[in-house]
């Protein structure tokens with residue numbers, strides 16, 4: 001879950017997607033909230049490629065990311081891109097992301113998080129990740145959240161999300177055997 005601001009809608013969307021993943025049952029899942037992770041703006045003195053970290057918050061984040069075989073990024077659209085906390089969290093690490101698959105759940109206003117996901121593609125490619133060709137997109141997210149903060153998916157969205165998880169699982173299995181042990185170059 002990439003959004004961190006007070007009053008954010010991210011938890012409603014992420015809780016819903018996580019519940020779909022639990023029903024899907026293809027993955028042992030962990031919901032990670034960047035607001036709880038609480039990374040400061042990148043404050044490591046050395047580039048991340050060697051994994052030689054100076055701070056405990058980086059070591060904890062490294063362990064969280066390293067432990068996963070696949071990711072689903074739940075990201076809001078901010079100013080025709082994704083939010084800064086997500087970029088910061090990506091930039092902190094390198095090897096931990098490398099060679100692993102990632103799916104996207106984008107949400108926002110009229111553009112349904114499409115520009116957020118498009119903007120993520122070159123960034124995850126730079127990290128050596130393998131983005132799934134197919135995402136979940138949620139337009140006008142505010143209107144889909146009830147007074148008690150629950151996300152009500154539009155008809156067909158759960159099937160869409162399940163299809164994305166199916167494809168992510170296939171990609172994860174395929175990449176597990178092909179994954180390089182170290183970044184190239």
Ligand SMILES: Cc1cc2nc3c(=O)[nH]c(=O)nc-3n(C[C@H](O)[C@H](O)[C@H](O)COP(=O)(O)O)c2cc1C
Pocket residue numbers: 003004005007008009010011076077078079080081107108109110111112113141142
């Ligand atoms: C700083 C900011 C910029 C935004 N820019 C866009 C935008 O460019 N396109 C869009 O569709 N929605 C935009 N929105 C609407 C958000 O996508 C929507 O408020 C969403 O709930 C934000 O996610 P969050 O509530 O988890 O922070 C913006 C919202 C914020 C706070």
